Amino acid sequence: xxxxxxxxxxxxxxxxxxxxxxxxxxxxxxxxxxxxxxxxxxxxxxxxxxxxxxxxxxxxxxxxxxxxxxxxxxxxxxxxxxxxxxxxxxxxxxxxxxxxxxxxxxxxxxxxxxxxxxxxxxxxxxxxxxxxxxxxxxxxxxxxxxxxxxxxxxxxxxxxxxxxxxxxxxxxxxxxxxxxxxxxxxxxxxxxxxxxxxxxxxxxxxxxxxxxxxxxxxxxxxxxxxxxxxxxxxxxxxxxxxxxxxxxxxxxxxxxxxxxxxxxxxxxxxxxxxxxxxxxxxxxxxxxxxxxxxxxxxxxxxxxxxxxxxxxxxxxxxxxxxxxxxxxxxxxxxxxxxxxxxxxxxxxxxxxxxxxxxxxxxxxxxxxxxxxxxxxxxx
Amino acid sequence: xxxxxxxxxxxxxxxxxxxxxxxxxxxxxxxxxxxxxxxxxxxxxxxxxxxxxxxxxxxxxxxxxxxxxxxxxxxxxxxxxxxxxxxxxxxxxxxxxxxxxxxxxxxxxxxxxxxxxxxxxxxxxxxxxxxxxxxxxxxxxxxxxxxxxxxxxxxxxxxxxxxxxxxxxxxxxxxxxxxxxxxxxxxxxxxxxxxxxxxxxxxxxxxxxxxxxxxxxxxxxxxxxxxxxxxxxxxxxxxxxxxxxxxxxxxxxxxxxxxxxxxxxxxxxxxxxxxxxxxxxxxxxxxxxxxxxxxxxxxxxxxxxxxxxxxxxxxxxxxxxxxxxxxxxxxxxxxxxxxxxxxxxxxxxxxxxxxxxxxxxxxxxxxxxxxxxxxxxxxxxxxxxxxxxxxxxxxxxxxxxxxxxxxxxxxxxxxxxxxxxxxxxxxxxxxxxxxxxxxxxxxxxxxxxxxxxxxxxxxxxxxxxxxxxxxxxxxxxxxxxxxxxxxxxxxxx
Numbered sequence: 001x002x003x004x005x006x007x008x009x010x011x012x013x014x015x016x017x018x019x020x021x022x023x024x025x026x027x028x029x030x031x032x033x034x035x036x037x038x039x040x041x042x043x044x045x046x047x048x049x050x051x052x053x054x055x056x057x058x059x060x061x062x063x064x065x066x067x068x069x070x071x072x073x074x075x076x077x078x079x080x081x082x083x084x085x086x087x088x089x090x091x092x093x094x095x096x097x098x099x100x101x102x103x104x105x106x107x108x109x110x111x112x113x114x115x116x117x118x119x120x121x122x123x124x125x126x127x128x129x130x131x132x133x134x135x136x137x138x139x140x141x142x143x144x145x146x147x148x149x150x151x152x153x154x155x156x157x158x159x160x161x162x163x164x165x166x167x168x169x170x171x172x173x174x175x176x177x178x179x180x181x182x183x184x185x186x187x188x189x190x191x192x193x194x195x196x197x198x199x200x201x202x203x204x205x206x207x208x209x210x211x212x213x214x215x216x217x218x219x220x221x222x223x224x225x226x227x228x229x230x231x232x233x234x235x236x237x238x239x240x241x242x243x244x245x246x247x248x249x250x251x252x253x254x255x256x257x258x259x260x261x262x263x264x265x266x267x268x269x270x271x272x273x274x275x276x277x278x279x280x281x282x283x284x285x286x287x288x289x290x291x292x293x294x295x296x297x298x299x300x301x302x303x304x305x306x307x308x309x310x311x312x313x314x315x316x317x318x319x320x321x322x323x324x325x326x327x328x329x330x331x332x333x334x335x336x337x338x339x340x341x342x343x344x345x346x347x348x349x350x351x352x353x354x355x356x357x358x359x360x361x362x363x364x365x366x367x368x369x370x371x372x373x374x375x376x377x378x379x
Numbered sequence: 380x381x382x383x384x385x386x387x388x389x390x391x392x393x394x395x396x397x398x399x400x401x402x403x404x405x406x407x408x409x410x411x412x413x414x415x416x417x418x419x420x421x422x423x424x425x426x427x428x429x430x431x432x433x434x435x436x437x438x439x440x441x442x443x444x445x446x447x448x449x450x451x452x453x454x455x456x457x458x459x460x461x462x463x464x465x466x467x468x469x470x471x472x473x474x475x476x477x478x479x480x481x482x483x484x485x486x487x488x489x490x491x492x493x494x495x496x497x498x499x500x501x502x503x504x505x506x507x508x509x510x511x512x513x514x515x516x517x518x519x520x521x522x523x524x525x526x527x528x529x530x531x532x533x534x535x536x537x538x539x540x541x542x543x544x545x546x547x548x549x550x551x552x553x554x555x556x557x558x559x560x561x562x563x564x565x566x567x568x569x570x571x572x573x574x575x576x577x578x579x580x581x582x583x584x585x586x587x588x589x590x591x592x593x594x595x596x597x598x599x600x601x602x603x604x605x606x607x608x609x610x611x612x613x614x615x616x617x618x619x620x621x622x623x624x625x626x627x628x629x630x631x632x633x634x635x636x637x638x639x640x641x642x643x644x645x646x647x648x649x650x651x652x653x654x655x656x657x658x659x660x661x662x663x664x665x666x667x668x669x670x671x672x673x674x675x676x677x678x679x680x681x682x683x684x685x686x687x688x689x690x691x692x693x694x695x696x697x698x699x700x701x702x703x704x705x706x707x708x709x710x711x712x713x714x715x716x717x718x719x720x721x722x723x724x725x726x727x728x729x730x731x732x733x734x735x736x737x738x739x740x741x742x743x744x745x746x747x748x749x750x751x752x753x754x755x756x757x758x759x760x761x762x763x764x765x766x767x768x769x770x771x772x773x774x775x776x777x778x779x780x781x782x783x784x785x786x787x788x789x790x791x792x793x794x795x796x797x798x799x800x801x802x803x804x805x806x807x808x809x810x811x812x813x814x815x816x817x818x819x820x821x822x823x824x825x826x827x828x829x830x831x832x833x834x835x836x837x838x839x840x841x842x843x844x845x846x847x848x849x850x851x852x853x854x855x856x857x858x859x860x861x862x863x864x865x866x867x868x869x870x871x872x
Binding site: 109114179180198232328355378379 | 492
């Protein structure tokens with residue numbers, strides 16, 4: 001196996017062009033924090049292609065080479081009391097593992113988002129522009145470095161969540177936001193079904209919660225901003241919920257949300273499912289799956305449910321996919337042993353969607369050289 | 380625009396007859412008088428009478444129209460309310476104009492999922508009005524919101540004055556149903572937040588009607604803020620106004636809106652409305668905050684202190700909703716106010732890094748002087764979106780051409796400063812030929828290949844967005860420059 005570690009945009013373009021010329025399939029690798037294995041002799045490892053290209057706190061943007069560690073970007077932003085709004089999570093940190101140095105390219109390409117997704121969006125909502133090398137071996141750019149831009153097709157949306165199948169990211173430009181100066185969490189002991197009801201009501205409320213989750217018998221509502229505002233909104237929300245509740249401030253609140261973000265409630269040994277569905281269907285779905293023996297965690301007010309099950313057989317795939325579909329959603333296996341994963345593929349898309357996926361891939365990677373066998377539909 | 384295809388023009392009667400077989404009665408318009416009503420959109424300088432107008436009222440009819448046109452090689456231009464400021468809905472002489480106006484139903488308001496399911500012909504404002512009974516609203520608010528439709532908003536990725544805090548259309552959509560040029564129907568997303576596979580919803584949004592015809596939209600709704608407060612701040616220096624905006628953001632505050640008007644705009648507005656704007660100010664900054672009462676009260680004091688620190692010559696705080704409306708009235712009347720002092724005006728739409736505002740205003744004044752024209756500026760300061768209004772008189776020989784040339788110079792300068800050609804109005808016909816100022820041939824070819832993926836025969840809204848329409852087969856070829864392959868210097872093995 002040949003592993004290439006380009007350390008500049010030119011080197012990256014050169015090696016990709018060379019592989020394209022020779023029609024050599026390439027595995028595109030960041031920090032290797034997911035369990036994806038690509039069947040390709042040539043590996044393009046972007047981890048050495050790192051460094052912040054531009055950080056402009058006043059304009060609320062940061063641009064970095066694709067191999068830049070997420071942690072490096074987050075530390076830099078934190079030094080100016082800013083952050084990435086979409087709350088990205090290092091995949092290795094899920095379920096208590098040590099963070100694995102996830103790269104910003106990997107975070108963007110996997111469409112990453114944490115608990116703040118429900119109020120602030122995902123990577124796709126904050127990727128303003130990028131440069132990449134296409135499957136023709138051509139460097140190209142899309143988007144820009146300003147927040148408001150409708151010039152041409154929004155290819156940034158297409159690349160966020162494309163899992164490296166459309167091109168190799170060279171640099172990404174992301175929008176940043178001021179970090180909240182204070183935060184508090186309303187903790188409401190209740191069962192899963194009651195949580196579904198109060199989370200839906202909480203997210204509709206003018207208190208403007210930034211996150212809502214249910215874990216280990218407690219509904220959690222995060223409120224952040226300036227202290228006087230947080231206090232006033234906290235009291236409004238507590239009154240609306242009308243149940244006995246506790247409050248966690250500052251770091252206590254942050255710890256609670258880090259636990260949600262890294263799915264601490266589900267053991268690292270379990271096969272881990274991520275299910276996306278309408279807010280109002282989440283709690284009933286979670287309740288039903290808990291009844292089937294899964295460990296459950298509800299995030300995004302009900303729009304995301306994490307399931308932990310036995311990492312054997314098909315990890316309950318048939319039932320999980322079927323129940324998710326009846327609830328108006330879809331399930332994807334995030335973590336499992338290779339044998340289990342092989343049996344747990346989601347149902348394929350409808351014929352028109354499948355055709356669009358194929359043609360879009362061909363538009364960027366006509367020879368199918370990037371991450372062969374990796375289907376973004378299944379991730 | 381591309382030369383009309385004579386064989387299509389010759390087949391007009393047959394095309395009209397085919398459309399009548401799909402859409403009965405008044406839904407097909409072919410009399411020349413009636414067609415004239417559709418000959419332009421909000422960019423009125425460009426006019427073209429369409430071949431025929433079709434106004435379907437079912438998705439099946441849309442699919443049948445597109446399928447037939449696809450099979451027969453007839454071009455189609457989709458149209459919502461026709462409020463585009465970039466000519467996105469400009470008809471083609473040899474094309475069917477497909478109007479979505481009959482799709483005007485709100486299918487469902489789903490308060491617990493904070494979602495509304497609507498047909499594409501529903502106006503932007505109607506969604507918020509329907510949602511308000513549940514304490515919810517739809518955030519993007521383009522200035523044309525009483526008239527523009529959500530289908531057009533999706534096509535143009537419309538913005539508004541509250542983008543800094545609440546995002547553009549693309550950040551506020553959950554799903555669409557769309558018909559491809561082939562007539563195939565595809566559903567993307569739903570009421571949830573996750574959509575597996577490539578982000579087709581993100582790609583469609585802002586694609587200016589080149590990729591598909593949207594037939595249903597699911598939007599995200601937000602809780603109505605408890606309170607809205609505004610501040611009106613005057614500066615005797617544009618740079619100080621810019622610094623104030625920067626300091627507000629630097630303090631960690633993301634206001635709902637931040638608008639700057641320059642001196643010519645202030646004077647035009649004051650002459651029109653007599654609001655009491657200070658006429659000696661070089662720049663007027665309007666900041667709106669929203670949220671709970673406690674938050675608004677806190678932020679108004681914070682911003683007042685920041686403004687004074689930046690040398691503001693006047694700071695007024697709204698104390699009532701009426702104050703708030705009065706502050707905004709001038710900004711919202713800026714375009715008609717300019718319309719009063721000039722026979723015609725041309726609205727430009729570019730984005731620059733915010734800090735470049737003083738430099739941009741200086742450059743623009745110089746460019747305007749060279750063209751012998753006047754420019755007034757309104758600026759969505761929070762996100763750097765600049766709207767220079769070029770004053771001209773269409774009845775004076777060559778003045779429209781000068782205004783257009785000045786607009787192109789301004790936008791090119793926006794790109795040079797690190798900005799973009801269009802912040803919210805779209806490329807359309809207007810800025811099509813400027814695209815190479817921002818993108819290389821390789822960049823544009825890559826975008827066109829996406830067009831080819833969804834509409835290989837280039838029949839849907841051709842002539843918009845791309846400076847040259849290259850056939851898809853041509854784009855599929857390997858790029859060989861002067862007989863050499865790329866990176867010929869690299870070893871091959």
